[in-house]
Amino acid sequence: MEKGVIPVKITDTTFRDGHQSLLATRMKLEDMLPIAEQMDDIGFHSMEVWGGATFDTCMRFLNEDPWERLRQLRKSIKKTKLQMLLRGQNLVGYRHYADDVVEAFVKKAIFNGIDIIRIFDALNDVRNMEKAISVTKKEGGHAQGTISYTVSPFHNLEYYQKLAQTLKDMGADSICIKDMAGIITPQMAFDLVKVLKEQVKLPVQLHCHYTSGMASMAYYKAVEAGVDVLDCAISSIALSTSQPAAETIVASLQGTPYDSGLDLNKLSVAAEYFKNVRAKYKKFDVSNGTVDVNVLRYQIPGGMISNFISQLQQQNALDKLPQVLEEVPRVREDFGFPPLVTPSSQIVGAQAVLNVLLGERYKMATTETKNYMKGLYGRPPAPVNEEVRKKIIGEEQPVNTRPADLLEPQMEEARKEIGFYAETEEDVLSYVMFPQVGKKFLEERLAGKVKVDFSLVGNEKNINHYPV
Secondary structure (H helix, E strand, C coil), rough: CCCCCHHHHECCCCCHHHHHCCCCCCCCHHHHHHHHHHHCCCCCEEEEECCCHHHHHHCCCCCHHHHHHHEEEEHHCCCCCCEEEEEHCCCCCCCCCCHHHHHHHHHHHHCCCCEEEHHHHHHHCCCHHHHHHEEEEEEEEEEEEEEEEEEEEEEHHHHHHHHHHHHHHHHCEEEEEEECCCCCCHHHHHHHHHHHHHHHCCCEEEEECCCCCCCHHHHHHHHHHHHEEEEEEEEHHCCCCCCCCCCHHHHHHHHCCCCCCCCCCHHHHHHHHHHHHHHHHHHHHHCCCCCCHHHHHCCHHHHHHHHHHHHHHHHCCCCHHHHHHHHHHHHHCCCHCCCCCCCCHHHHHHHHHHHHHCCCCCCCCCCHHHHHCCCCCCCCCCCHHHHHHHHHCCCCCCCCHHHHHHHCCHHHHHHHHHHHHHHCCCHHHHHHHCHHHHHHHHHHHHCCCCCHHHCCCCHHHCCCCCCC
């Protein structure tokens, strides 16, 4: 083996981002548990199984307790580290929560089985990641500081290097480059990984979506630059708006100094299993098997385009889709070039649709747009268009403090509000995250419509943690 070259590790995203990207996050726990032990035996660096939109959809659509999902997976997956995606101060919701909620949520996530927490902020505002990083460290978890990758005149190697260094100074154990739109070029992947490895000196993980068709090439160049871990999905839940296929990446690295050492036979067993699972969710399947060139032209993730189509169809205005796609980059520039990831993608997208439908830019602004311009989501990466800001919020001055500093503690009030419906602290957190959905879910559980194995709650014998 060449000096300084080490095998590349693989994180599997099938149980979280894979089906979130392709199947509207609808995969049920009953389709994960039968294959969980075999997935555990493959030898992944980690398995991303929780966070992102899974928490919401478990309660909203699947009649599942998200905490119960995590406990059951932890019970079945005994050797592999479990990983989750956390939206910084947004946690797994779509707004900022108070610090006491962040502390309680992270503590319970780790207690119930999470080993690695990937912490990001839609604006790359480190102030919105700081609390989650510190609590993760305090609870003995691995805090992965995340760069939300995007392209703009302000986003260059120096910007990303400084961001990663700040995250390291805050206590991050590793750095993830999160390319949610699939727009990182192979050369940029090489250059960025190289800079981070040489200057920041932390393990680097690359997370790409296959939307543009460049991700596998970007992965190979990142490998040559010294990337430590790559995010992949099992092939039958891969490609399109999901991640590159694990089998493809594993085969590409075989016989090289970067060989992952994973067994293609074991991966193919999982692929066959998920091929049958995917067929069950056909009505939610958004993939047409092709790459999306719009993401290269407008930096718009695939999920945004499907949302646009749905919104415009409801307004009988699908013919305006090209105008909306052209409006998004303009709104994004006015907003200071935020990366298009939850929740900024929804804020920018909704405003772009409104601008086009009303025939006048910012004639009307959504509540989220107003809050964004008030600084309540954090500090944009670049200066916003001040004329646009004034049109939206008038002479009101935006806040300069960390947004969460403006929030009062929420947990105690939530405990009173949800009352006897909450049997555990996890239940209170479910209610805080999504008050209406959470309360309805807990009411139905009390009525016996939802089954939970409470024998796993607080039973530390079933909660295994492995060092990263």
